[in-house]
Amino acid sequence: MHFPFLPRPAHPPVADGETLLETVGLTKSYAGADGELPVLSGIDLTVRAGEIVALLGRSGSGKSTLLRCLAGLLPPSSGTVRYRGTPLTGANPGTALVFQTFALLPWLTVRQNVELGLEARGVPARERARAADQAIDLIGLAGFENAYPKELSGGMRQRVGFARALVVEPDVLMMDEPFSALDVLTAENLRGELMELWDSGQFPTRAVVLVTHNIEEAVLMADRVVVLGSRPYGTIREAVDVDLERPRDRDSAAFDELVDRVYRIMTGRPKDTRPAEPPATGRPDPDPDRHERRTVANTPLPTASVDGLSGLAEMIAHRAGRCDLADLADELGLDIDDMLPQVDALDLLGFAEIHGDDLLLTEDGTAFAHADVQDSRALFAGAALDVPLVKLIANSLSGHPGATVRTGFFRDLLAHHYTSEQVDRQLETATDWGRYAGLFGYDAARQEYRSDEA
Numbered sequence: 001m002h003f004p005f006l007p008r009p010a011h012p013p014v015a016d017g018e019t020l021l022e023t024v025g026l027t028k029s030y031a032g033a034d035g036e037l038p039v040l041s042g043i044d045l046t047v048r049a050g051e052i053v054a055l056l057g058r059s060g061s062g063k064s065t066l067l068r069c070l071a072g073l074l075p076p077s078s079g080t081v082r083y084r085g086t087p088l089t090g091a092n093p094g095t096a097l098v099f100q101t102f103a104l105l106p107w108l109t110v111r112q113n114v115e116l117g118l119e120a121r122g123v124p125a126r127e128r129a130r131a132a133d134q135a136i137d138l139i140g141l142a143g144f145e146n147a148y149p150k151e152l153s154g155g156m157r158q159r160v161g162f163a164r165a166l167v168v169e170p171d172v173l174m175m176d177e178p179f180s181a182l183d184v185l186t187a188e189n190l191r192g193e194l195m196e197l198w199d200s201g202q203f204p205t206r207a208v209v210l211v212t213h214n215i216e217e218a219v220l221m222a223d224r225v226v227v228l229g230s231r232p233y234g235t236i237r238e239a240v241d242v243d244l245e246r247p248r249d250r251d252s253a254a255f256d257e258l259v260d261r262v263y264r265i266m267t268g269r270p271k272d273t274r275p276a277e278p279p280a281t282g283r284p285d286p287d288p289d290r291h292e293r294r295t296v297a298n299t300p301l302p303t304a305s306v307d308g309l310s311g312l313a314e315m316i317a318h319r320a321g322r323c324d325l326a327d328l329a330d331e332l333g334l335d336i337d338d339m340l341p342q343v344d345a346l347d348l349l350g351f352a353e354i355h356g357d358d359l360l361l362t363e364d365g366t367a368f369a370h371a372d373v374q375d376s377r378a379l380f381a382g383a384a385l386d387v388p389l390v391k392l393i394a395n396s397l398s399g400h401p402g403a404t405v406r407t408g409f410f411r412d413l414l415a416h417h418y419t420s421e422q423v424d425r426q427l428e429t430a431t432d433w434g435r436y437a438g439l440f441g442y443d444a445a446r447q448e449y450r451s452d453e454a
Ligand SMILES: Nc1ncnc2c1ncn2[C@@H]1O[C@H](COP(=O)(O)OP(=O)(O)O)[C@@H](O)[C@H]1O
Pocket: 030, 031, 039, 057, 058, 059, 060, 061, 062, 063, 064, 065, 066, 419, 420, 421, 422
């Protein structure tokens, strides 16, 4: 589809399968308190005409950062981003973005909001209005041209976001978690309509890059799912081709199979970081990585509260100590990926293990799930002391009754390895775990940990 009123063609035609956008050896670091912190490393990604590519990963894996590099809004720290063969030196002229939050200007009408993108490109007023109305029509907003954002529901506002991006007919439409601020039904509806437009060839773009943390959404929409891992920093773990027929059937066995496969890639450990067992004498170690010691640097704490991870442990216990996570998520009406931090936490504490698609409680995990409050705290303390950050805080205080250590001390140590946001989240988790375990106390007003010993 083409909006005939615009001065065109902006982008010469390309055949399906030809490369539109690519990154070669892209790395990106942000400035941390203690120098540069890598967020993305060694990213080689190609986006071809005719395809939808999903960038899938957990929160913090660098998806938005990668998208902004592709859009030319952030310069890479090293490596190149090429659009139609030319390295980017600034904003990518072939892309438009849709964000999670709608970023509409409240004092402008729907039509004026949609026209914004065209104004920036110097399109005359008359043509702007006609093209905007076409985009508004295409995206199901007809009749709302003169409405203001505050009069619209979330779903309708996001449609304005789409219309504003599509009206410039970008070569590559980029969306950063565009459905995650919407309620489930609204999101499902909007996804369905966009896919219909895409399938019918009415979508005025040649390719789409979708950032999401939702596995099913990625498999539903994308031709290729690129899974980003975040240990220790964002790299491409694996790219999975989705060659399911469109429109896709969520209830088909083939769909389930792909969701399971992607889920395994997301939860799989690139490296087992459990404490070392002494290698058997005389024989070469089959897997030297297994003996890597867990340290604060290689063992980030997932964002999971004790309440949350106990809740999950109890649910698995009720299911005889073993359950398929996808099924459990379905049963609870949750997205699998929302449960992953808790799964990681149980794994880190040695309370559960991942076997294929299943989550199994360990012996300790079973005891923890069934214990009364006092026993549960003791069990948790034992497990948490194997977690490097919790252990570090506890050790810094132990043997010194009445001692205190300021959080800044740990903040500085962590700043060598993590961004300040990651540091905050990990300290919050460590505090929650350590207090529950009775390993140390915490004074929020004074920002310090204190020894709980009498
Ligand atoms: N402007 C910034 N300055 C410093 N750190 C940042 C900045 N933006 C993102 N980060 C950090 O980079 C990591 C990746 O962030 P992001 O790309 O937003 O991940 P995602 O979109 O996958 O959640 C996170 O740990 C985040 O804290």
